[in-house]
Amino acid sequence: DSGVTQTPKHLITATGQRVTLRCSPRSGDLSVYWYQQSLDQGLQFLIQYYNGEERAKGNILERFSAQQFPDLHSELNLSSLELGDSALYFCASSVYGLPHLTDTQYFGPGTRLTVL
């Protein structure tokens, strides 16, 4: 158990809908990261938040957005869903997540999103 929790475990929805994935980081961790894992693209970094502020952005679509709240939990919002958005979404957390300060990331169990 990494200490990172993600809800829900599974989500099935229809194209065009909007969903929210939730992540609670390990106690004391300030950074939260979101990754997407699909069969054709592998594991891809989406976005990082550090202490409430967006810190780094990867291949995140404009239809996707995230935020980190004062209690440090994070939500990933996916809207106008398409079939291709079906994937595993992982959240990770680390103590810092700052440049030149190497840091271990602890991953949650993931949310499996199926878009029908």
Place this chain on the structure above:
Amino acid sequence: DAKTTQPNSMESNEEEPVHLPCNHSTISGTDYIHWYRQLPSQGPEYVIHGLTSNVNNRMASLAIAEDRKSSTLILHRATLRDAAVYYCILSPPDGNKLVFGAGTILRVKS
């Protein structure tokens, strides 16, 4: 982002050592070498990381070449539970995002 090259798959017998290689010829002086693994149906899990010197922890050892252009993850006694995809990742200079490649699928035979 600096690139790593790993074999697609490897096979090992249970209770035997496993050496998982990684090439990273374009590594920069400030890049750390990280290893994560992903067991079936789970999120990635940290294994070990290093900069220049060899590193040991309770899970594995990391041997880093003197020129840092390659490294080897060593599992001293493979168990069935070690069957996973192993990712060798270089930390980028501008932050802590992890750039995952295809990794090496490790199969462990009993």
